[in-house]
Amino acid sequence: xxxxxxxxxxxxxxxxxxxxxxxxxxxxxxxxxxxxxxxxxxxxxxxxxxxxxxxxxxxxxxxxxxxxxxxxxxxxxxxxxxxxxxxxxxxxxxxxxxxxxxxxxxxxxxxxxxxxxxxxxxxxxxxxxxxxxxxxxxxxxxxxxxxxxxxxxxxxxxxxxxxxxxxxxxxxxxxxxxxxxxxxxxxxxxxxxxxxxxxxxxxxxxxxxxxxxxxxxxxxxxxxxxxxxxxxxxxxxxxxxxxxxxxxxxxxxxxxxxxxxxxxxxxxxxxxxxxxxxxxxxxxxxxxxxxxxxxxxxxxxxxxxxxxxxxxxxxxxxxxxxxxxxxxxxxxxxxxxxxxxxxxxxxxxxxxxxxxxxxxxxxxxxxxxxxxxxxxxxxxxxxxxxxxxxxxxxxxxxxxxxxxxxxxxxxxxxxxxxxxxxxxxxxxxxxxxxxxxxxxxxxxxxxxxxxxxxxxxxxxxxxxxxxxxxxxxxxxxxxxxxxxxxxxxxxxxxxxxxxxxxxxxxxxxxxxxxxxxxxxxxxxxxxxxxxxxxxxxxxxxxxxxxxxxxxxxxxxxxxxxxxxxxxxxxxxxxxxxxxxxxxxxxxxxxxx
Amino acid sequence: xxxxxxxxxxxxxxxxxxxxxxxxxxxxxxxxxxxxxxxxxxxxxxxxxxxxxxxxxxxxxxxxxxxxxxxxxxxxxxxxxxxxxxxxxxxxxxxxxxxxxxxxxxxxxxxxxxxxxxxxxxxxxxxxxxxxxxxxxxxxxxxxxxxxxxxxxxxxxxxxxxxxxxxxxxxxxx
Ligand SMILES: Cc1cc2nc3c(=O)[nH]c(=O)nc-3n(C[C@H](O)[C@H](O)[C@H](O)COP(=O)(O)O)c2cc1C
Ligand code: FES
Numbered sequence: 001x002x003x004x005x006x007x008x009x010x011x012x013x014x015x016x017x018x019x020x021x022x023x024x025x026x027x028x029x030x031x032x033x034x035x036x037x038x039x040x041x042x043x044x045x046x047x048x049x050x051x052x053x054x055x056x057x058x059x060x061x062x063x064x065x066x067x068x069x070x071x072x073x074x075x076x077x078x079x080x081x082x083x084x085x086x087x088x089x090x091x092x093x094x095x096x097x098x099x100x101x102x103x104x105x106x107x108x109x110x111x112x113x114x115x116x117x118x119x120x121x122x123x124x125x126x127x128x129x130x131x132x133x134x135x136x137x138x139x140x141x142x143x144x145x146x147x148x149x150x151x152x153x154x155x156x157x158x159x160x161x162x163x164x165x166x167x168x169x170x171x172x173x174x175x176x177x178x179x180x181x182x183x184x185x186x187x188x189x190x191x192x193x194x195x196x197x198x199x200x201x202x203x204x205x206x207x208x209x210x211x212x213x214x215x216x217x218x219x220x221x222x223x224x225x226x227x228x229x230x231x232x233x234x235x236x237x238x239x240x241x242x243x244x245x246x247x248x249x250x251x252x253x254x255x256x257x258x259x260x261x262x263x264x265x266x267x268x269x270x271x272x273x274x275x276x277x278x279x280x281x282x283x284x285x286x287x288x289x290x291x292x293x294x295x296x297x298x299x300x301x302x303x304x305x306x307x308x309x310x311x312x313x314x315x316x317x318x319x320x321x322x323x324x325x326x327x328x329x330x331x332x333x334x335x336x337x338x339x340x341x342x343x344x345x346x347x348x349x350x351x352x353x354x355x356x357x358x359x360x361x362x363x364x365x366x367x368x369x370x371x372x373x374x375x376x377x378x379x380x381x382x383x384x385x386x387x388x389x390x391x392x393x394x395x396x397x398x399x400x401x402x403x404x405x406x407x408x409x410x411x412x413x414x415x416x417x418x419x420x421x422x423x424x425x426x427x428x429x430x431x432x433x434x435x436x437x438x439x440x441x442x443x444x445x446x447x448x449x450x451x452x453x454x455x456x457x458x459x460x461x462x463x464x465x466x467x468x469x470x471x472x473x474x475x476x477x478x479x480x481x482x483x484x485x486x487x488x489x490x491x492x493x494x495x496x497x498x499x500x501x502x503x504x505x506x507x508x509x510x511x512x513x514x515x516x517x518x519x520x521x522x523x524x525x526x527x528x529x530x531x532x533x534x535x536x537x538x539x540x541x542x543x544x545x546x547x548x549x550x551x552x553x554x555x556x557x558x559x560x561x562x563x564x565x566x567x568x569x570x571x572x573x574x575x576x577x578x579x580x581x582x583x584x585x586x587x588x589x590x591x592x
Numbered sequence: 593x594x595x596x597x598x599x600x601x602x603x604x605x606x607x608x609x610x611x612x613x614x615x616x617x618x619x620x621x622x623x624x625x626x627x628x629x630x631x632x633x634x635x636x637x638x639x640x641x642x643x644x645x646x647x648x649x650x651x652x653x654x655x656x657x658x659x660x661x662x663x664x665x666x667x668x669x670x671x672x673x674x675x676x677x678x679x680x681x682x683x684x685x686x687x688x689x690x691x692x693x694x695x696x697x698x699x700x701x702x703x704x705x706x707x708x709x710x711x712x713x714x715x716x717x718x719x720x721x722x723x724x725x726x727x728x729x730x731x732x733x734x735x736x737x738x739x740x741x742x743x744x745x746x747x748x749x750x751x752x753x754x755x756x757x758x759x760x761x762x763x764x765x766x
Pocket of ligand 2 (some may be wrong): 194688689690692727728729730731732736
């Protein structure tokens with residue numbers, strides 16, 4: 001009989017939900033009672049909405065338990081592990097019977113995420129057991145020349161997953177062609193889009209697949225050095241990368257004469273980003289690795305010609321690299337079987353916002369937005385109405401509900417005015433104000449503009465000022481045209497993608513939600529009750545207990561009322577700061 | 593042509609409140625001496641040691657590592673990570689990424705401001721907490737999120753955030 005295994009998901013999301021405590025509890029229990037099972041850890045399987053997750057694998061199959069806290073963990077060990085009596089109430093997915101959550105997994109095709117949540121990312125042998133480093137081995141053993149590796153990647157149709165969607169094989173070909181004594185492979189792990197976490201999950205859950213992708217890229221373009229530029233906000237990813245690199249060196253996948261092949265040398269170092277969104281842009285990223293301010297440089301020359309330290313460099317995103325070993329292993333045409341004509345393969349999306357099943361999903365290109373949100377994502381919580389989905393972060397746009405049968409591939413998404421971006425999908429419901437969303441993104445890009453181009457630096461500020469005015473009830477009808485005019489000027493006059501795309505959130509909301517702008521401007525109303533300055537606060541007489549908390553906290557003394565008696569807000573004094581609403585424990589402040 | 597300008601004054605930099613033990617920098621200087629592309633890792637290392645980057649540190653690093661002072665300062669002010677003044681014992685990072693924003697991250701910051709009596713970006717009088725807004729901590733599915741030290745707290749409300757802070761404060765006192 002094989003030993004029962006208990007595996008705990010210790011990705012950042014799991015830990016945030018309390019998985020660390022669960023792990024500790026179970027290992028203490030195992031120790032104290034000298035229990036006979038194997039305790040293991042893994043990373044995120046993508047079901048962030050069910051964290052902390054504990055998987056029990058016994059002779060009957062696999063049982064994935066969700067929402068486990070310390071008490072439930074004890075119960076689970078006692079009942080299931082010690083007495084072979086699975087706790088049905090907490091089971092999320094099992095081999096034995098169907099569960100609602102199974103849908104979340106069934107619509108997916110896992111290529112980039114093939115090992116996430118399946119292996120302990122800190123143990124290289126587990127990666128190897130699932131075929132890891134098989135692609136590098138295949139190249140060495142079958143003496144596949146670099147040209148053929150590049151051809152395989154071209155055949156796969158893989159396009160860059162960092163947002164630009166440039167064909168990866170073609171990029172490699174350029175870097176391969178340029179002769180130089182030294183070339184670099186750079187992995188872009190800056191993941192700056194706020195609302196996206198695919199790259200973090202990949203690095204935490206399967207760092208070796210990214211390393212292997214980079215090693216193959218190094219072989220293909222003739223580079224001996226790799227650099228991973230990872231944001232410092234991802235401590236766990238950084239830690240696991242460091243462990244993975246050390247292990248890969250020990251096993252001879254990194255270093256000199258890899259797997260015994262003469263002259264196949266490749267080393268990887270990690271650079272920590274220092275917090276600047278623009279450093280996700282490739283030329284700014286290179287400047288940052290060189291120790292400078294992360295300011296974009298003019299292209300051409302492209303990095304493939306003159307990149308890091310003025311040497312030919314090939315830069316790809318984390319997810320792009322994670323796909324590579326699979327493609328080399330299974331063949332480019334196997335990858336190209338998935339997807340649409342011009343967007344092949346799968347894409348990982350990070351589902352967040354107003355959605356029931358927030359987490360990571362990997363789906364074939366060509367699936368509709370509706371299917372992602374409703375079939376996989378389980379729809380909108382609280383029976384609210386789906387309004388829009390934001391794709392592509394600060395460079396992207398909002399796709400409205402009525403376009404939700406748009407399929408996800410590079411071209412269809414671009415046609416809506418949004419962009420595919422890196423895969424962040426933030427879902428919004430009827431309580432989200434689209435003008436406020438536009439303001440949020442402009443505030444972000446204004447802060448993150450490096451300041452090099454005037455239109456990006458000043459233009460985003462002007463646009464933000466107009467948006468603030470509109471959300472505070474000071475907007476004028478001509479503001480909408482002004483926004484559009486500024487938007488096109490910024491797009492045309494910015495050097496890098498940050499400025500060129502910064503107006504997209506405003507342009508798409510103006511296009512699809514013009515009525516909301518109009519309501520703010522002409523009726524001075526925020527239909528989704530978000531913009532504080534446009535709301536009226538009133539006391540709900542039935543709920544008010546006269547506790548006086550609102551009156552005490554009102555910064556302008558606009559609230560009157562004696563203790564234990566219904567209070568009253570003087571509208572002429574109220575500055576609409578919302579403090580009373582936040583402070584009231586009895587739901588006694590109404591918004592309208 | 594780039595103008596070389598080395599000034600020992602750095603007028604914008606605040607005086608350090610306490611004496612800074614510059615010998616703590618020795619291992620860092622040894623590690624990076626003579627290498628290229630070191631500006632950011634050196635500053636990160638220094639911040640790790642002191643919690644922020646005191647002016648004396650800028651000056652010593654520029655002298656020992658042959659980096660221009662204005663360049664070091666320029667880099668330090670460009671990136672969000674670097675701080676030029678001391679911070680509290682614990683840094684509260686409230687996420688204001690997209691997912692957290694649409695899930696009312698604003699209320700979290702407001703409640704903490706109220707309870708701690710500090711502005712966003714400032715440190716409490718007792719030097720215990722620094723309140724910060726950051727963009728996306730990568731736990732968007734648990735929005736709204738805040739991070740204190742290595743601990744991440746998800747699915748927060750304003751009241752819960754305040755409760756967590758109060759508990760930390762209590763623990764600190766004992
Ligand atoms: C403002 C800006 C931010 C970017 N941020 C990222 C990022 O965080 N991660 C990423 O992989 N690519 C980012 N990119 C795209 C990169 O410039 C580059 O296209 C990409 O890393 C190339 O890799 P790929 O071909 O594998 O997608 C950004 C681009 C711009 C203009
Ligand atoms: S938006 Fe807050 S964690 Fe990503």
